[in-house]
Amino acid sequence: MANIPLVNLKALHEELREEIDGAIGAVVTRGDFILGSEVQAFEKAFADYCGVKHCIGVGSGLDALTLAMKGFGIGPGDEVITAGNTFIATALAVHHVGAMPVLVDQNPATYNLDPRRLSSAITSRTKAIVPVHLYGQPADMETIQTIAREHDLLVIEDAAQAHGARFKGKRAGSMGNAAAFSFYPGKNLGAIGDGGCVVTNEDDLAQWLRAVRSYGSLVKYEHSLRGFNTRLDTIQAATLRVKLQHLDEWNEARRRHAQRYKELLASSPVALPQEEEDCEHVYHLFVVRCGNRDELLHHLNELGIGAAIHYPLPIHKQEAFRRRCLVPQPLVHTEAFSDELLSLPLCPRLTDQQLETVAQEVCAHASRPTSAHRQPAMSLR
Numbered sequence: 001m002a003n004i005p006l007v008n009l010k011a012l013h014e015e016l017r018e019e020i021d022g023a024i025g026a027v028v029t030r031g032d033f034i035l036g037s038e039v040q041a042f043e044k045a046f047a048d049y050c051g052v053k054h055c056i057g058v059g060s061g062l063d064a065l066t067l068a069m070k071g072f073g074i075g076p077g078d079e080v081i082t083a084g085n086t087f088i089a090t091a092l093a094v095h096h097v098g099a100m101p102v103l104v105d106q107n108p109a110t111y112n113l114d115p116r117r118l119s120s121a122i123t124s125r126t127k128a129i130v131p132v133h134l135y136g137q138p139a140d141m142e143t144i145q146t147i148a149r150e151h152d153l154l155v156i157e158d159a160a161q162a163h164g165a166r167f168k169g170k171r172a173g174s175m176g177n178a179a180a181f182s183f184y185p186g187k188n189l190g191a192i193g194d195g196g197c198v199v200t201n202e203d204d205l206a207q208w209l210r211a212v213r214s215y216g217s218l219v220k221y222e223h224s225l226r227g228f229n230t231r232l233d234t235i236q237a238a239t240l241r242v243k244l245q246h247l248d249e250w251n252e253a254r255r256r257h258a259q260r261y262k263e264l265l266a267s268s269p270v271a272l273p274q275e276e277e278d279c280e281h282v283y284h285l286f287v288v289r290c291g292n293r294d295e296l297l298h299h300l301n302e303l304g305i306g307a308a309i310h311y312p313l314p315i316h317k318q319e320a321f322r323r324r325c326l327v328p329q330p331l332v333h334t335e336a337f338s339d340e341l342l343s344l345p346l347c348p349r350l351t352d353q354q355l356e357t358v359a360q361e362v363c364a365h366a367s368r369p370t371s372a373h374r375q376p377a378m379s380l381r
């Protein structure tokens, strides 16, 4: 058995074991378990890292997205445009504030929301666009911002897969009115449990979030708002502060491995992920497309190679969103790709040997994707 997991968290944690144990031990010693000094210190460090004024730690990425939207007053009767192929949380957040998710097709070269699909999806009810920086590559924020300004819409980035990624030199999370990050363990910057945050330059939103995440209170037992209990856990913040110092090195390693995969798979039948000019992709996932996807996935898994699918069903095909989302135009690429996408093992400590084993198996067993002829220039102009 090859035994190559999709993500090897153990290796990273072993390297940092003493530092993490020390940081957690200090929290236990101090006993400041709820919104303690580590939460403040991490929020400051992560805001600086992203190049924004505020970071507000919350309980999960889903809560971060939901509260960011709620904070801007998005609610019943409103529409929010996002991509058809994303993790379910993006659409759930829109639903949980009472608004309607409107799904648009993805760019077949980058897998990201295709800005050329935006204008015709905008109605008088549209309040916001939520671009997802899918698999670690920033969406085309420049075009999205231009369209948003023309129509007076908010832009809320779903940056849950893109910690540290850059678009024209700007970090993911620093370009929209606000952005949501997840610190789920498997993300590029992951905690040892659940966690998330909102980052923003808007002072009012930041202040509202600091209260609403903690029962609507900034001063104990004084409640200005009807809030929630969704705070970034202090032990998670302590762990994240240790790990943040290594994020750039880990993202560099991810980018190196992705480059190596691309070299080894260049003459294989699979379609490779493309990196946009001006984008620094951080390869949360390395996603290829192939024709015999289920067969190849089964073969790799049998060998102990942890390949996986992100995502097997687009949002509008999920039972939870039947009649609960709008699809103004056919999601041609989104639908074609859900049968073809395959994520190969990729994490900072993937070894050359492991990477070569995966590439060899893919070269030997993959077939060409049927939608491979749909080059973006031909299909979308």
Ligand SMILES: *Cc1c(COP(=O)(O)O)cnc(C)c1O
Residues within 6 Å of the ligand: 060, 061, 062, 063, 086, 087, 089, 090, 132, 158, 160, 161, 181, 182, 183, 184, 194, 195, 196
């Ligand atoms: C992980 C993820 C989320 C949700 O984050 P949680 O912390 O798991 O709630 C939202 N959007 C995307 C694109 C994600 O990958």
